Amino acid sequence: MLRFLKGVVGGVSGTGLKDLPYNIGDPYPSAWGSWTHHRGTSCKDGDGSPVSIFSLSASNAQDSLLAAARNGVKRLRTVRHPNILSFLHSTEVETVEGSSSRITIYIVTEPVMPLSEKIKELGLEGTQRDEYYAWGLNQIAKAVSFLNNDCKLVHGNVCLASVVVTPTLDWKLHAFDVLSEFDGNNGNATGPMLQYEWLIGSQYKPMELAKSDWVAIRKSPPWAIDSWGL
Incomplete structure (x- = not known):
């Protein structure tokens, strides 16, 4: 209802x-x-x-x-x-x-469905499944590249749950609660760069983030954290 x-x-x-x-x-x-x-x-x-x-x-x-x-x-x-x-x-x-x-x-x-639910609904197998996954991952990689390279932003939470699917089966990235500016040029900073990093599941954290090694993270390229999620 x-x-x-x-x-x-x-x-x-x-x-x-x-x-x-x-x-x-x-x-x-x-x-x-x-x-x-x-x-x-x-x-x-x-x-x-x-x-x-x-x-x-x-x-x-x-x-x-x-x-x-x-x-x-x-x-x-x-x-x-x-x-x-x-x-x-x-x-x-x-x-x-x-x-x-x-x-x-x-x-x-816009209308979308969680990726996990769409995968169950489609029930793809074999080559068809692999090709669809590759196509979808390419779309998410483009979104991450735009955030990291063009906007100098870190999503910080690229995972299955942060991807949704449109009626035309396109994959879209969302869940921007953790999204923050990449301040790699601030070499003297030692505090957290991602204010809400505690929202990220441990399985999606690279070692440096899990250890809260913000000095190492700031010395890394903007895409370092998000590439781990991919």
Whole structure:
């Protein structure tokens, strides 16, 4: 059953008070991190066009997950590339029940499905599977190259869960909560370069990141961390 979201709040997109007219449908079984990935449709002009809606909630306004999520929203809104998930809208809603409140961040994007779910749905085998994987990995490599080389940004969290698939079977990179500038030119810095690196699963951390060796990381090329994820 679809439920109508109409968040009249100060959006994280910085556009002030705004309605968010989208129907939120059933969630997919998986999503990156603490986010929930919903199917959705647009109510604009009554066209009912499909979208994806990502949501993340916390009961504490100071929760670090919210801070990281806001970073992800800001980054996804400003970074545009054919192989990066297309941002449509975002808003932040506070709901109050009695003496407690809950804050939820919503991101609306082009319609996509988690890569893990699409792989199950397609059921490809043999050469067909290998060719599709190679094609998809090439698309993600292009997205990572754009972030690292053109934007001097580090995604920091390239993994299966950070990839989604469009209806035309194109792979798109998202999950920008950890995304940070690469400050390799700051040779005197010793503190963390990725503010939210604690969100990254240990299996996706190269040795230098696992050891928090930020000096070595800053001496490495911008693509060093993300190439490990690939």
